[in-house]
Amino acid sequence: MERIVVIGANHAGTAAINTILDNYKDKEVTIFDSNDNISFLGCGMALWIGNQIPSSEGLFYCSREIFEQKGAKVYLETIVYHIDFDKKLVFATGKDGQSYQTPYDKLILATGSLPVTPTIEGTDLKNVQYVKLYQNAKEVIDKLHENMIRNVVVVGAGYIGVELAEAFNRIGKKVTLIDTASTCLSGYYDQEFTDIMSKNLESHGIKLAYEETVTSIKGTGKVEKIVTDKHEYPADMVVLGIGFKPNSQLGKDVLELFKNGAYLVNEHQQTSQPDVYAIGDCATIYDNSIQKTNYIALATNAVRSGIVAAHNACGTPLKSIGVQGSNGICIWDLKMVSTGITLEKAKKLGYDAVATDYEDTQKPAFIQHDNYKVKIRIVYDRKTRIILGAQMCSEYDISMAIHMFSLAIQEQVTIDRLKLTDIFFLPHFNKPYNYFTMAALMAE
Numbered sequence: 215m216e217r218i219v220v221i222g223a224n225h226a227g228t229a230a231i232n233t234i235l236d237n238y239k240d241k242e243v244t245i246f247d248s249n250d251n252i253s254f255l256g257c258g259m260a261l262w263i264g265n266q267i268p269s270s271e272g273l274f275y276c277s278r279e280i281f282e283q284k285g286a287k288v289y290l291e292t293i294v295y296h297i298d299f300d301k302k303l304v305f306a307t308g309k310d311g312q313s314y315q316t317p318y319d320k321l322i323l324a325t326g327s328l329p330v331t332p333t334i335e336g337t338d339l340k341n342v343q344y345v346k347l348y349q350n351a352k353e354v355i356d357k358l359h360e361n362m363i364r365n366v367v368v369v370g371a372g373y374i375g376v377e378l379a380e381a382f383n384r385i386g387k388k389v390t391l392i393d394t395a396s397t398c399l400s401g402y403y404d405q406e407f408t409d410i411m412s413k414n415l416e417s418h419g420i421k422l423a424y425e426e427t428v429t430s431i432k433g434t435g436k437v438e439k440i441v442t443d444k445h446e447y448p449a450d451m452v453v454l455g456i457g458f459k460p461n462s463q464l465g466k467d468v469l470e471l472f473k474n475g476a477y478l479v480n481e482h483q484q485t486s487q488p489d490v491y492a493i494g495d496c497a498t499i500y501d502n503s504i505q506k507t508n509y510i511a512l513a514t515n516a517v518r519s520g521i522v523a524a525h526n527a528c529g530t531p532l533k534s535i536g537v538q539g540s541n542g543i544c545i546w547d548l549k550m551v552s553t554g555i556t557l558e559k560a561k562k563l564g565y566d567a568v569a570t571d572y573e574d575t576q577k578p579a580f581i582q583h584d585n586y587k588v589k590i591r592i593v594y595d596r597k598t599r600i601i602l603g604a605q606m607c608s609e610y611d612i613s614m615a616i617h618m619f620s621l622a623i624q625e626q627v628t629i630d631r632l633k634l635t636d637i638f639f640l641p642h643f644n645k646p647y648n649y650f651t652m653a654a655l656m657a658e
């Protein structure tokens with residue numbers, strides 16, 4: 215029986231394991247994870263902290279029992295500390311002290327990512343929190359209940375930072391949001407969009423501290439204030455959300471790595487050793503918007519790469535079709551979605567890029583119920599006309615619309631093809647001159 219070992223059983227690992235166990239009954243699957251839980255949806259963390267959901271109960275979709283029922287050997291709270299890639303052996307130790315030396319024919323690395331830690335004084339103080347695991351969220355919530363926490367400073371105004379700033383504000387905390395960049399969500403949207411999010415955050419009382427670099431976190435035992443190159447802010451809790459780095463510790467000396475340390479994989483999710491696959495946040499992914507290998511840490515990518523690796527490891531050739539880094543966020547009533555690259559990023563990467571913008575209401579003016587303004591930007595290459603990115607925002611749920619642009623980028627569609635794309639009209643849903651069409655028609 216062919217032996218497949220999977221290291222890491224969160225989103226990427228879970229997708230790979232379920233694909234193998236559901237489709238290839240002849241494989242012997244062994245799973246190691248250092249954590250005591252499987253499949254925690256980090257995306258629910260802000261909802262849980264912000265009291266928008268009653269508990270963490272629904273934030274898991276898989277378990278040890280599910281894997282075991284399907285025939286896998288599961289070792290949780292068991293850390294893999296070494297891999298002998300020549301002898302094809304995995305070495306692990308359980309919390310109970312038990313040692314494992316497990317041979318593999320195929321190995322799937324799904325060790326994910328770790329939060330970036332700033333190299334500043336004071337990160338070891340009490341109430342300086344990272345937010346990645348279920349345990350991290352639980353600890354934040356426990357401390358919020360136990361302690362007199364009034365001032366929360368969130369460092370990093372990316373996706374995690376903005377979502378958590380809202381969550382802490384919802385439960386009555388005084389929130390300061392710090393970022394070195396000149397705006398929030400700068401990796402995902404152009405300034406015309408991020409300004410709208412900033413206004414939204416400020417209108418709810420969140421203090422924005424952009425273009426500030428944290429120099430130290432101060433306190434006696436427990437955090438008391440955070441100091442930046444420009445100001446200092448009182449803090450009873452500091453939450454660090456300044457990005458993820460790939461966790462490639464186990465293979466970094468043997469396998470080929472990307473510039474940020476992620477395992478470099480091909481379209482079959484194979485690393486530089488053909489019997490070793492890497493998936494999710496520990497691996498690279500092909501980015502169709504820039505037509506290059508990239509690093510994009512998202513649960514959606516983790517799941518898809520897990521499925522691809524599982525089929526290939528089990529002998530069914532399957533190529534990844536790449537991704538566009540499609541993403542979305544909803545902060546109070548404001549919904550923002552994007553895919554591909556922003557105009558700013560396109561220019562930085564050397565594209566001769568332009569954007570076409572349009573603003574309209576979702577439905578005709580005579581529909582007075584549930585009718586909101588929508589703002590759209592489509593970024594494309596001036597010469598090839600190929601769509602490179604799209605951004606949308608509204609109080610209306612426009613989220614499904616971004617998927618069309620995701621497919622357009624995947625398929626290298628030009629802005630001109632979009633001009634006459636068949637978009638239906640019904641006043642309940644949209645306008646006869648839809649804003650996609652209008653934005654495309656207004657392209658240079």
Ligand SMILES: Cc1cc2nc3c(=O)[nH]c(=O)nc-3n(C[C@H](O)[C@H](O)[C@H](O)COP(=O)(O)OP(=O)(O)OC[C@H]3O[C@@H](n4cnc5c(N)ncnc54)[C@H](O)[C@@H]3O)c2cc1C
Pocket residue numbers: 221222223224225226227246247248249256257258259260292293294295324325326327328345346347374461464493494495496511512513514515516
């Ligand atoms: C607060 C928050 C909100 C998020 N929201 C979204 C969202 O809305 N949408 C979205 O697409 N993405 C979101 N993400 C990102 C998403 O969670 C990650 O992209 C995803 O978790 C990656 O899955 P993964 O399985 O590759 O890695 P991870 O989730 O990092 O899992 C890696 C697993 O490997 C195990 N492991 C690591 N090293 C070892 C070892 N040596 N031995 C044994 N086990 C090991 C770990 O215990 C862990 O279980 C969010 C992340 C956070 C933190």
Ligand SMILES: NC(=O)c1ccc[n+]([C@@H]2O[C@H](COP(=O)([O-])OP(=O)(O)OC[C@H]3O[C@@H](n4cnc5c(N)ncnc54)[C@H](O)[C@@H]3O)[C@@H](O)[C@H]2O)c1
Pocket residue numbers: 257332369370371372373374375377392393394395398399400401426427428455456457458510511512541542543
């Ligand atoms: N809704 C979603 O899809 C969602 C939600 C949460 C997380 N995620 C994903 O999880 C991953 C991690 O999220 P994240 O928010 O940590 O990363 P991020 O890349 O979204 O944001 C990190 C932010 O930290 C800032 N930053 C970096 N170094 C800093 C420093 N020293 N001081 C102050 N600011 C600094 C950056 O300018 C950036 O705005 C990302 O890949 C993200 O896309 C997605």
